[in-house]
Amino acid sequence: MTGITRYTRILTLFDQAHPTWTVAEISAALDTSASTLYRLIREMVAADMLESTVESRYRLGPLFVEYYRRLKLTDPLVLSGSKFLRPLLNQIPCPCTTILARLYGKTVMCVAEERSSIATFATSYELGRPMPLLRGATSKAVLSTLPKRQIMSLIEQASPNAQNDLDALYAEFTSIRKIGISETHGQVDAGLVGIAAPLRSAELGINASLSAIVEERKLNEEIRPQIYAALSSTARMIEGFMAELALDETKSNPAKSS
């Protein structure tokens, strides 16, 4: 094992199903000697990525809370977009969750969300949870922002069976990009509808989406156009802010403010 993966493969073990690990368990899972792991874990504890708990077990450490904040304060998508999620909610006249999501490897991940107080339902697009690329308006809108080559490759990897229908599948994303809206019903959560607008900043290399999740039974021909309009106009504003940030970057570059 080499480089940063020595640490990251330890980190990936810690999830909801396995909140704590002993060195012996890690040693078995990763096929690495205990003496090496004790050293690595000691380093990670010192860095606050892990911390020790009862029964000689280890759990995730608080460093991630600090860096989540740093990201919120520095990431151009979160900076530009999250301030619009609450106003967007107020433009939508039914229980709703608004979501800012982005490409995350071969998944899509929500990076900011707001929920109207009257919303009782739960959506699977939780903050920080990797979600499939090809299901749900939120994901499809993200995918639609990518170059054709990349979309094709991702479709192929996600469903290696449908080699022939590739072009047919791709057509959907062309359409989303053209219309500026994707709407899907129950593809992620039964009874819920996702409506999403693609979000892009070519300059910053950002491929994302802005979406509203509502209950299928609350959606009607009066509300739908309001949601479409609210998403589209908000998305345009967010892209405007991102463009501004990109400009700031460029301008401040020679100054090297440090």
Place this chain on the structure above:
Amino acid sequence: MTGITRYTRILTLFDQAHPTWTVAEISAALDTSASTLYRLIREMVAADMLESTVESRYRLGPLFVEYYRRLKLTDPLVLSGSKFLRPLLNQIPCPCTTILARLYGKTVMCVAEERSSIATFATSYELGRPMPLLRGATSKAVLSTLPKRQIMSLIEQASPNAQNDLDALYAEFTSIRKIGISETHGQVDAGLVGIAAPLRSAELGINASLSAIVEERKLNEEIRPQIYAALSSTARMIEGFMAELALDETKSNPAKSS
């Protein structure tokens, strides 16, 4: 440079004041060759800790959002405490922010918070922001949960001048522990009052606090006892939940659920 610090000292550069860095800037800041940094950064980008942006600059990557979620789903303090922050808010009859904070190295950090919708003020105890140990009720309540030796050492490090008053300063923490409440006025933010209850789980090694931040001008002799009571009883419940989690841990240990 050695071990995990090769990576963490790069990460620590990225904050609100410096959201993006070029390799040349990092090279100057860390006195490390560009060729080494290009290799390290490539690894960190592959791990989603960093990502590249315009003008050959790099910014923090989305991994931290994912691990923030993992922490929320696995950390015993957050798991036990965050569900009480909203109910606690409802027991307090004035604009208020409720906070779960914990020891974080030589600082105190908020790991969960709720804000009443009517609250207009901002508190410095933002989620994920390291705060001084010796100022504010939130911090003092955390400190009060530590063993005497550790408190003394931390006081000494924080204010190396007051060698003589150590015992006097320590008395405050004894008192907080005895009474179960700390209240401070304007020590962190002018015009705001912090009221905090210590939170402890010896079994899990957790030293934390539960606090309510309110406006000084809204606080009176009718409200204060209500806040004290709400904090104390909620703190006891959270400690109960943590104790339960500790027990689960112990029980599930031989089973090694994997």
Place this chain on the structure above:
DNA sequence: ATATTTTTATCGTTTTATGAGAAAATCTCA
């Protein structure tokens, strides 16, 4: 199209990581 900048690759040298085993520290439980 050319010049400049950024990024990757190569490679000899230096440094660090690895893992087995010993030692120390901590925990368990009578």
Place this chain on the structure above:
DNA sequence: TGAGATTTTCTCATAAAACGATAAAAATAT
């Protein structure tokens, strides 16, 4: 309290990886 068990750290020889100077390639700017 103390013997036994477990967990963690330490030591050290060997193997492996990191470092950084330089060259090559790729990407950007002019």
